Amino acid sequence: MARFFDAADGGPLRLELRSLDGRDFTVLRRIGYDSDRHAEPFVVPADRETFATDLASVPRLLTWLVPRSGVFLPAAVLHDALTEPGQHLGPEVDRVEADRLFREAMIGLGTGTVRAWLMWSAVTATTMWLAPQLTRRVALVLTLGLVLVLGGLATLDLLDLWDVLPWMGQRPLVAELVWGAVFAVLVPWVLSLTWGRLWPAGTILGVALALLWHITAVLAGLYLTYLALERAVSGPAGARGEHARWSPPG
Known part of the structure; x- marks a missing residue:
């Protein structure tokens, strides 16, 4: 079953972040994610100077519908790591699969299905824009x-x-x-x-x-x-x- 876990000791997830400037954050403790679709887990390393997450990238006009943080926060951090080359350990995935894992992880964390699919659609729009085609x-x-x-x-x-x-x-x-x-x-x-x-x-x-x-x-x-x-x-x-x-x- 898909789940987040503490990559340091295999126990329950502990998400620890440090603010860089009030908008971007760095990860202080490694987090892991197991997906049923992949044989190996995904791990977001800690204290990497090259990686920062802005949590959920939601335009201010839409934060009434989708806040920038919430129960889905670990999924947002994972997604940022998966879509930046060299910022995670584990299987390499393209942006389409990273988006799908984002949706799967949000639902697994307890995010409402409607909100999870809305947020997946939003990040997919970014994937469409950044596509080479x-x-x-x-x-x-x-x-x-x-x-x-x-x-x-x-x-x-x-x-x-x-x-x-x-x-x-x-x-x-x-x-x-x-x-x-x-x-x-x-x-x-x-x-x-x-x-x-x-x-x-x-x-x-x-x-x-x-x-x-x-x-x-x-x-x-x-x-x-x-x-x-x-x-x-x-x-x-x-x-x-x-x-x-x-x-x-x-």
């Missing part, structure tokens, strides 16, 4: 771009500002919401067929983007407002995101 990058951009554009057009149609999508049109509000939801699933599924064997990730990511389009847009507006206010009050942020200390006048 241009067709994979084109498929990624095509999927995300069309979903965003169609989501925007569907919103304008729903608000009766622009009647352009045939499945929306001049219908009752409930009918427009139903048809909008149907095509929010159908369109990403069709586009994901360009992802080859990774089509499940394309479908999940596309559907999530389509359904969360409005929430993300609102949060983006609020976040940009906060950044503008923070810059006005605290000044420009440094390279690590720190602001100069501000004191009220007088």
Whole structure:
């Protein structure tokens, strides 16, 4: 059975990290992971100056849905080690397999299945972008771009500002919401067929983007407002995101 373990003594996992700058961390104690798909375990060495993990790489706008840390944290550290050449001991795997092990490890740690598949889809998008085949990058951009554009057009149609999508049109509000939801699933599924064997990730990511389009847009507006206010009050942020200390006048 797949499991994490303490690579030093074979006992239960002990994840010990040291912060480097508040965002990146180094591993202080070796961690191991056994997968049913591989004969040898994977081990993340400790105190390597060349390796650092940023935990779960989640955009700030989406941390309300997927936090940067949680029960899945050991899986995130393992994934970072597997996707950086020379940073783990054990079988060598490509990024696709590293992503799959990430999903397997998250579920084994108790992460909810929906969240685990969402996070797997997100890291698979990075794998698509970094793939040597241009067709994979084109498929990624095509999927995300069309979903965003169609989501925007569907919103304008729903608000009766622009009647352009045939499945929306001049219908009752409930009918427009139903048809909008149907095509929010159908369109990403069709586009994901360009992802080859990774089509499940394309479908999940596309559907999530389509359904969360409005929430993300609102949060983006609020976040940009906060950044503008923070810059006005605290000044420009440094390279690590720190602001100069501000004191009220007088």
